[in-house]
Amino acid sequence: INEVAHRRALEYYLRLKARGPVHAKVADSIFPPERPIRVRLAKAQRLCSTIGGPEMPSDATALQLARRVHFNTTPPGCLKADAPEKDKKMHTMRRVQRFSYFDYQVWMDGSVVLDVASGAGALAYPKDGLREKVVLGAGSLACRYRVGCAAMEAWLKRLPGAIEVSKTHGTRLVAFADSLLLLMLSAGPAGVEGAMLRGVWDIILRIVRVRVSVNFQFVFSHCGVPRNEAPDKAAEQGNAKPQSYPAWVTDIVAGVGRQARNEMCRPFGEGRMPRTHRSVLLDHVRPLPKHSKLDRLGESLLAQFRTGTSKHFGWLRRVLARQTDQLGVQMVQHAGRFE
Structure with a gap:
């Protein structure tokens, strides 16, 4: 079977399983246990506990609230990835200082060991108060893109309880990230694809409902900014925590795809196949x-x-x-x- 068609069929099967018991029976009838899709999934099933819930469509009110969320995905100083570290640090610090008067600053990062463990870390710096820290294991099948979603989702869930009722009016929040997550979220709640991004958007819209303005800013990673290095260390601590975070469909498909590629490359590594590259x-x-x-x-x-x-x-x-x-x-x- 074609590898692309294989992944699409696997994703279709998992999405049916995640929608409820009725759809799960339909999925089992379409893909019996002897199909190669089920065989590959069984090898990866031990690495994940549960599949994430179904995706919920966004209504018109949610789309109006999304206009209050701002995204800035341009690199600081319009620098490229191969720019000197000194310039990256200088322009990143300038961008951070522009939001020093915000009520909350959130920094997120992730650490991944493919098919073994992953950790997500998020640190919140209130303008008046003590620093808050979130560390969790994001799942053994996770990729770095999914870990960023887990870190953002974990801290945003705690934000409504951390904000006092008297301060809900005019509260400003800025989140700094160094991953592709911001670019994907900027498509809006109706334009994003996948349960992981929709789940993050649902939490963002809950925060916006209590009149909290949210601003996402892209920053360079590992350029010497102290507040950027702290969540990286927290994410490494998450690798040692239990990997009980629910797995997403996209994550399982990526894990099965890695297993398929490893099986194809193993004969070459053992010298049983001629190398013709x-x-x-x-x-x-x-x-x-x-x-x-x-x-x-x-x-x-x-x-x-x-x-x-x-x-x-x-x-x-x-x-x-x-x-x-x-x-x-x-x-x-x-x-x-x-x-």
Whole structure:
């Protein structure tokens, strides 16, 4: 079966199972136990306890409340990922200082050991009060993207109880994150896909209902900002905690996909399958532009892949200049006249 179709069928089966007992019976009838989807799922079932609940659609009131939530996904100072750490720290500190007058500052991070354990950490810094800390195990099948959702969801659930009733009017909250989560959440409650993002949006809308303005800001990670390093240490502590967090459908599908890829790559690692990749045939040699010359063996190997001997190892394509093309067209026209 095609790998893409395999993952889609597995995701469809898990979504039916998560919608209730009636849909679970339908899923079991469509996918009997002898199907390869159920076999792969059984291998990953021991790593997760329960599947997350069904997705609830958002009403018109929720969409109106979502307009009060602000997202800033641009990097501080419009820097790139390969910018110097000194510049990253300077521009990140400038962005953080702009929100120093907010009532709450939340920092989140995650730590992942694939198929083993994961931890989520979130720290809240009230303007007047003591720091609050949340540490939990986010599941053994988790990816870093899901851990960010778990960290944000865990702390946002505690926020309504932490805010006093007399301070619900005009309370301002800013959350700093360094993951793709903010970019995915910026699509809005009606545009996000997956139960994990919808669950986070449901909690955000509950907070906005009590007149709390929420602002999400993207910051660089591991650039020397003290408040950014603290949740990273808290997330590492979460790896040692019980991994009892409910698994999401997307997470289980990703875990089964990793198992399938590992099964395919195991024969190559054990030397039972011939290695035919171009980099292996060339003995892992990738000539740089300054050293683009190849020997006879290298040229013959490249010829097997229908590639040229250029410095970029690109596909060999015959590109004609415009003047040459025009000249050829004129010659054909003249030949037609003489005929």
